[in-house]
Amino acid sequence: MIRLEHVSKTFGGEAGVHAVRDVSLHIAPGEIFGIIGYSGAGKSTLVRCMNLLEEPTSGRVTVDGKTLADIPSAGEGKALKGQGRGAVRMPPPQLREMRKKMGMIFQQFNLMPSRTVAENVAFPLKGSGLSREAVAAKMEELLKLVDLPDKADAYPSQLSGGQKQRVAIARALANAPKVLLCDEATSALDPQTTQSILRLIREINQKTGITVVVITHEMAVVKEICRRVAVMDGGRVVEEGTVYDVFSSPREGVTRSFIATTSNLSKVEELIEASDPMVALEPGELIIRLSYGRSNVSEATISEISRRFLVDVSILYSNMEILDGAPLGGVVAKVSGEKITEAMAYLSERDVVVEVLKRG
Amino acid sequence: MAEFLSSIIPNIMSKPGLLWKAFVETIQMLVIAAPISFLLGLILGVAVVASKPNGVLRNKWIYLLVGKVIDLFRSIPFILLAIIMLDLSRLIVGTATGVKGAIIPLLFGTVPFFARQVETAMAEVPPGLIEAAESMGCGPWDILWRVYLKESIPGIVRGGTITLVSLIGFTAMAGAIGAGGLGNFAISYGMRSQMDVAYVVILIILIMVSLLQAIGNRAAKKTTH
Numbered sequence: 405m406i407r408l409e410h411v412s413k414t415f416g417g418e419a420g421v422h423a424v425r426d427v428s429l430h431i432a433p434g435e436i437f438g439i440i441g442y443s444g445a446g447k448s449t450l451v452r453c454m455n456l457l458e459e460p461t462s463g464r465v466t467v468d469g470k471t472l473a474d475i476p477s478a479g480e481g482k483a484l485k486g487q488g489r490g491a492v493r494m495p496p497p498q499l500r501e502m503r504k505k506m507g508m509i510f511q512q513f514n515l516m517p518s519r520t521v522a523e524n525v526a527f528p529l530k531g532s533g534l535s536r537e538a539v540a541a542k543m544e545e546l547l548k549l550v551d552l553p554d555k556a557d558a559y560p561s562q563l564s565g566g567q568k569q570r571v572a573i574a575r576a577l578a579n580a581p582k583v584l585l586c587d588e589a590t591s592a593l594d595p596q597t598t599q600s601i602l603r604l605i606r607e608i609n610q611k612t613g614i615t616v617v618v619i620t621h622e623m624a625v626v627k628e629i630c631r632r633v634a635v636m637d638g639g640r641v642v643e644e645g646t647v648y649d650v651f652s653s654p655r656e657g658v659t660r661s662f663i664a665t666t667s668n669l670s671k672v673e674e675l676i677e678a679s680d681p682m683v684a685l686e687p688g689e690l691i692i693r694l695s696y697g698r699s700n701v702s703e704a705t706i707s708e709i710s711r712r713f714l715v716d717v718s719i720l721y722s723n724m725e726i727l728d729g730a731p732l733g734g735v736v737a738k739v740s741g742e743k744i745t746e747a748m749a750y751l752s753e754r755d756v757v758v759e760v761l762k763r764g
Numbered sequence: 765m766a767e768f769l770s771s772i773i774p775n776i777m778s779k780p781g782l783l784w785k786a787f788v789e790t791i792q793m794l795v796i797a798a799p800i801s802f803l804l805g806l807i808l809g810v811a812v813v814a815s816k817p818n819g820v821l822r823n824k825w826i827y828l829l830v831g832k833v834i835d836l837f838r839s840i841p842f843i844l845l846a847i848i849m850l851d852l853s854r855l856i857v858g859t860a861t862g863v864k865g866a867i868i869p870l871l872f873g874t875v876p877f878f879a880r881q882v883e884t885a886m887a888e889v890p891p892g893l894i895e896a897a898e899s900m901g902c903g904p905w906d907i908l909w910r911v912y913l914k915e916s917i918p919g920i921v922r923g924g925t926i927t928l929v930s931l932i933g934f935t936a937m938a939g940a941i942g943a944g945g946l947g948n949f950a951i952s953y954g955m956r957s958q959m960d961v962a963y964v965v966i967l968i969i970l971i972m973v974s975l976l977q978a979i980g981n982r983a984a985k986k987t988t989h
Contacts, residue, residue: 457898457899497903500902501901508899510895510896514892514895516893516914517989518914519914527897528900528901575900576900579900579901
């Protein structure tokens with residue numbers, strides 16, 4: 405549905421800020437795709453390249469089979485000058501029609517304060533050729549969809565943050581778009597409201613098959629609704645894949661730090677750093693972290709090793725969660741006993757990732 | 765009553781007809797100049813906002829030109845502006861005196877002022893709203909009309925009120941160079957030590973300004989949601 409090829413965006417000329425560097429992504433129809441990164445990673449700029457609110461400095465953007473922009477990089481342009489590969493930009497009228505098929509919601513909701521909820525939702529319908537009655541019917545249907553049927557005549561200032569975002573979603577869906585771009589749509593909301601908005605987005609995705617792109621800095625959001633995810637850092641996509649794969653075996657430090665925000669398994673490192681008495685070890689004792697994957701999370705590996713190898717295992721932290729329907733978890737434990745090495749080898753054989761964090 | 769008034773404002777009571785005529789002339793100047801200023805100021809204000817470097821119809825030359833012209837006329841004190849407009853006024857409306865002759869200087873005084881008020885009001889529209897409208901496929905004119913202008917109505921109402929108040933002041937100054945109206949009336953008799961005339965005119969203008977301000981505040985409040 406959305407294809408980015410070698411998209412770069414630089415603000416302020418060659419020496420300026422490289423917000424997005426050579427990003428290539430393909431987002432399939434009907435999927436919920438997450439883009440996670442810290443602020444300044446370039447994810448908001450990247451999502452704006454998808455509907456061309458920001459024109460890429462170079463690269464190609466294709467949505468629903470249509471090329472919105474195809475701009476050769478400076479080097480390419482020079483090298484291929486003779487062959488005349490020029491920049492291709494969709495003309496503004498067509499681009500505006502494309503944007504109508506791509507709804508967008510924002511962190512700050514961006515509702516029109518001088519218009520009622522009904523007028524906000526009907527805003528993008530102007531010029532659609534619908535009759536007054538048809539607009540009213542559509543508006544009613546949309547407000548029902550976002551569960552705000554009785555707020556039609558309220559002004560945005562009278563709504564809570566969650567309600568505002570629901571109105572924004574209704575407005576974004578008014579032209580029955582094929583794509584919904586969510587730019588930090590839940591970042592200004594409390595955790596419960598975030599959950600309800602994410603549930604709504606998932607419902608709409610399942611009901612209408614709309615392709616959803618979710619930009620966030622919150623790991624919990626990605627875990628909640630995305631099937632695939634791209635991790636951004638310094639303007640680049642550093643990791644990409646299914647949420648399960650990326651977060652069960654992270655390759656990059658930035659991915660690990662996102663995992664750490666929703667798991668307590670890395671807290672032990674802080675304790676070790678601070679020489680906390682809880683992690684004080686006798687000689688021969690070890691602190692290990694076991695990470696489980698899809699195949700072995702439900703096995704009783706800890707009681708097995710303590711029976712087979714006579715090791716004592718005292719669990720410090722343990723964490724288990726369901727990512728995209730599959731379990732992912734781990735344990736941080738203090739272990740002691742004669743046959744620790746054998747026990748660890750046994751675990752590794754069972755595809756449990758074993759890391760020694762501290763030796764006594 | 766009449767006797768009492770004659771004792772405190774003798775010079776008014778001796779020529780109530782002239783006061784009335786001056787009042788009507790001031791109202792005429794306002795009624796003619798205000799709507800034209802409103803329209804022209806709005807157009808110029810929108811032109812500045814639309815053509816600014818990040819505007820929806822960015823255009824360096826229009827931005828520079830309109831901005832400089834506005835600044836030029838705003839920097840000239842009105843009393844001088846009125847004098848240098850005499851010839852232009854003769855050229856356009858055929859006279860430089862009376863209510864008719866006052867219109868051109870009044871427009872040159874208020875239009876740039878109101879244009880800046882409009883620009884300020886529109887600059888307060890959050891950029892997020894513009895971005896949202898763009899993401900919904902709105903074109904530049906749509907954005908100017910349905911987002912910028914619509915969302916800045918309360919600000920434009922407030923700016924319009926301020927402009928009207930200063931327009932009243934300008935009509936009084938225009939009186940000094942022969943435009944008629946309350947200003948002319950007060951100046952010509954005030955100069956002859958008929959100070960009561962000046963005080964009564966000040967009182968009338970004060971009431972007009974207060975009334976306008978009250979109406980403006982109310983309208984601004986009503987349009988803010």
